[in-house]
Amino acid sequence: MKKIILFCLMNVMVFAWQVWAQEKQFTGSQILEKVDDVVNAPRDQELKIKLILIDKDNKEKIRELQMLQKDSDKRLAKFLSPADHKGIGTLSLPYDIMYLYLPAFKKVRRIASHVKNTKFAGTDFTYEDMEAKRYSEKWIPELLKRDENHYILQLKPKKDVKTDYSKLIMWVRADNFYPTRIEHYDRAGKLYKVMTREKIEKVGEYWISKESEMEDLKAKHKTKMIIVDAKFDSKLSDEIFTERYLSR
């Protein structure tokens, strides 16, 4: 009987060591790579998005847009509502090349990267927040700790990366590596904005957050981003991400 108990105990210890050893294997960089693989898994996406802007008195404004994305650096967004935004489009291409289409002027206008730190259509997301770049391209991760369900990473910007944030603290779900909360710290090191991701569901073979929220703690303003409709891997052509399609 003693032998059996000893055998079981040893097995449990070996198993526990294996689990611990396995978890120990993940460095901050590996976790961030896995985050990138999960978040940017689809080859392309067609999203219909509803943005709810909520001010400090809980008054709401709604914006709707259609967004097409391919790889991590091609994105075309067109506003569907409200009426005074309808038809306005933005096109983001590699190397920080951005265009804005203003239907009232019938003109596609090149916009410089100075807009990156400004609010996207009055929301709490900046153009930088809306980028689809892989986190590992911009940030150096450090694994701070692991709680029951999450890895907690600290991300600091790589040298030569232009960003408005001094660091990010990211909570990553341990089971599927989807980031659920990201704290954004300003250049002075103060907590500035918090992004939370909810309704994380598997659509087809990909994990997505159907509802996320960005809260600006200084302005006491928040924006909810709801994915109304999502299609993945529709084989979007590169031709869509051109001025030709932006102005249609």
Add this chain to the structure above:
Amino acid sequence: MHRVFLLTVIGLLLLCFSCPLLSQESSGSEVKWNGYLQTDNRLRLKGDNDFSWQEYRLDLKTEVKPVEKAKFYSEVWLRSLGFPTVQNSADLVDKNIVSPLNLDFREAYVDLYGFLFNNLDIRIGRQRIAWGTADKLNPTDNLNPDDLEDIWDFGRRLGSDGLKASYYLKDYTFSLIYIPIFTPAVLPRGDWASALLPSMELPAGLTLRNLTDAITMPKNNPKESSISGVKISKNSFGYDFSFSYVYGRDDLPLTRKITFTPTITPGEIDIASELIYPRMNIAGIDIAGAIANVGVWAEAGVFFPEKIMMTTDLSALGMGIQEPVALDDKPYVKYVLGADYTFKNGVYINGQYLHGFIHERGEDNLEDYLMFGMDWKFFDEKLKIIPVGGGIEIKDFKDIENNYALILSPEITYCPVDNAEITLGTRFIDGKNTTTFGKLKDNDEMYFKMKYSF
């Protein structure tokens, strides 16, 4: 004859290829309507504080996309523009005099995407073809006629009835435009019209009784009236470049002949002038990109005008006929250099240096302008202020003190709810009478606008 045949063939081809496109899947199409209502009232700040402008504009846009490869679009303005012009009791039965109405057919066109070839898009109908990278003041934007009705609405143009073909090949975009009939510019209302037209000095000792003019329009045939243009665009080294060429006409009239006729009163004369629209070839280049996060652009148009002599007929005064040059055929360049930047707190600044305004022609007559603007959004973008906006005109850098004009136009906009904007602003003008804007220094005004989009 050959051209007529060619146009007929092109027309038939368009018809043949567009009909099947439009008939496909037409059951899925839906008509989308949107637009806005805009009111605009302006009050002079000097004199009797007259209202200088009243406009109530209903903008209606329609869009139908019956199939993936075709789209119909139109935009119409229905406006109450101006003031009652009642002069006698008979006028009171005329609604257009009591309450002037105006229908402005801005655009109406059909787009056919992937026409004949996958990479070819065409647009047929009344359309705005906006060329150039600068902000509202574009020396390369010479296809649509200027709509200077409201001088403060910089960059507004009339739509042109024509055809635009765009061919996309890798990073290149080739555009070809054909506008069969020339349309002249709409001149500003009231005092502003005289500011944009050259002033005429009478010979010493003469006074003017009547001034009449006649405009000779180009003949309605392809050779005389047509306008065409070609443009090639490309992105290289992070910058957008385009090169363009327009075979067109100056859309502002030029005086070709002045006849002085004495009246029965000694020293008094009548003047009759003849005006034309000179042919103009314009080669253009524009660039847009960024230098260290700052948006930059440059745009230049090289104008190759037709030489026009001006006949000044003073024979009735016994002074013979003079024939000075009204417009030399020497090429001249109009250009714009500009930059903009948005600060993190939402403050946006924009500045442009312009050499040669819309109405200026000939190398020696081009003036310099510095346009600037700054806007700042507050309270979740409910409030937008433009504390600094306007321009400086310099006619002669050697004697700035006597050759300048300054326009300042601060503005505040409040958006109480989505889609609604209420704007209050002023325009202060100061300067010397030698300049375009300085002539109108007594036209300071305040304006109130409301816009609701639907």
